Amino acid sequence: MNKRTFIFKNRPEVISASSAVGKKEGQGPMKSWFDMISDDDTFGQKTWEKAESYMLKTTVEDAIKKAGKTKDEIDILLSGDLLNQIMSSSFMARDVQIPFIGLYGACSTMTESLMLAGVLTDGGYCDTAVSCASSHFCTAERQFRLPLEHGHQKPPSAQSTVTGAGAMVISGIKSNKCNNKPDAFQVKTREGNRVVITAATAGKVFDPGIRDSNEMGAAMAPAAVDLILAHLSGTGRTFDDYDMIVTGDLGFTGKAVAADILGQAGVTKEQIEKKFVDCGTLIYDKADGFESGGSGCGCSASVFSGYVYKMLQNGRLKRVLMLSTGAMLSTISPFQGETIPGIAHGVELESEGDL
């Protein structure tokens, strides 16, 4: 059997997080949890791609600032996005000048990045890493679907790509973690409970044979359930050991499919209703025309870095399994008759009590 669950004995700490979203996301139910909301989805840039890269860079810089660090003190930057050749991440990495590990995990990037940051800091390979991801409605529409100017309509199962980014700063330095009397600077930059990474599980590509790119939630749902079950098995925990199991962007349709499969695997209806949450269903108001919810790397990146991180910081969540979910279609694979396989990577975070 594949050994795909990594246990982080040194419990690296997420010492800060930052999230940025666009206008629509900033009007949704999560608005009070985001660090930055822009009224202008161009972010003052000349192209949508430059806008996404700028948003991501701003989020990374904000997270580093919140951590009380300078860029020189960050050893590794792990990032990815949905664009061809991860353009947003590559140009962001050029601008911030931190050693860069480029990732492509479709919308599963935030936890892919966080999992690797956990490995690097837990293993002592680097002291501090930044993990991040982004997506932008306008870059995704242009690249994967149709130009915005067409004003085309989508079927109800189609999710809306989130304009958003999230970044977390992860530290494996003991002095950061065990400092019960932090210096003045740390008091200013960190609030509430320590948030630590305790384990992660790497995803397997799962292909349910879906060919309709408006059904991405359903395409990703089996991979999400496989990841949840693999993580429980790898850590020896049960569904009840978590306050929340939160998927990235299954949306309303995909979440329902995942709930069905979880039910078949023996998880009770009550457990599912109480603990199983999806960022794609949280980020928009359904009444605003977002019938199937949100998607994109930025969906889980912004909700994890905003809502989930802060809920762990304030101690209202004690242990969470976060899994970003990705649909492995390319800009041309559907035209070559390929199905849309899914993948999900999972990271377990815990709230560790007062600083």
Next chain:
Amino acid sequence: MNKRTFIFKNRPEVISASSAVGKKEGQGPMKSWFDMISDDDTFGQKTWEKAESYMLKTTVEDAIKKAGKTKDEIDILLSGDLLNQIMSSSFMARDVQIPFIGLYGACSTMTESLMLAGVLTDGGYCDTAVSCASSHFCTAERQFRLPLEHGHQKPPSAQSTVTGAGAMVISGIKSNKCNNKPDAFQVKTREGNRVVITAATAGKVFDPGIRDSNEMGAAMAPAAVDLILAHLSGTGRTFDDYDMIVTGDLGFTGKAVAADILGQAGVTKEQIEKKFVDCGTLIYDKADGFESGGSGCGCSASVFSGYVYKMLQNGRLKRVLMLSTGAMLSTISPFQGETIPGIAHGVELESEGDL
């Protein structure tokens, strides 16, 4: 200062490697070192993208077979390629059903992948990992340049994307490494010296301001030199401590630029001539019309997994620094006025004496 060099105290072993190339590459100076050469660049598939994915899958399966393992015994697969949404790797990962970490590092993918496989196995996070990458002349031409059917001419500085793939199986299991009396199976599958990963250095994005996508070697050269110097500094070694320092795909133009910058940094002409090699200059015969050499993830992936690995296995090389080099341009970034930044990741391999 960024802590970007990772020292692998447990010296994970590269227990097998496999390389596959297309027809042109199979006629070049490296032909005797490749494991598989195909006369048919379609690899029997209906599209170029499916051909690349098939070639990559075959290489991965061959490496696993050579390692005497089954797919179930591989914990993690790390892979990337040049295609939008790393299509070749994603569909390969679906087919082989091994937990998958998708990477995008442009042509720097092979060492990005190997570096992370080193971290995962050295740190005990997984026992065995496969590290791989691919590129295909016809998928790259179609995506980044012009359709093959145009029959367009290139300037002399333009490199030719290699149709090739490479895969290595990395094991952190002690019994694999320290077994001086291997069982019958190991004798059959492994020959010569043990090849171990001793250190790696993560790349920084370096932007020399080049805008011509026919000058990718020059765009990557400063990042390559930066990586070499960072690795020497991080490990405390000198140029003379290596039998070979081999870059991925600078080609003839880029290699000359890198040699100049190395010279400015104090490396002597003799050291450069004796030890500095580039896969892009090795893979084709210049007389065959490949005036600037090869490029693409598959260039370093196939030459590292073929030539360099076997030279370490047979003990003719004792310590090597391999660095794949990537140009971070996307399919649309040049049209938006962006320059072409470069990146390079480095991995140090040693030949450890007889099994």
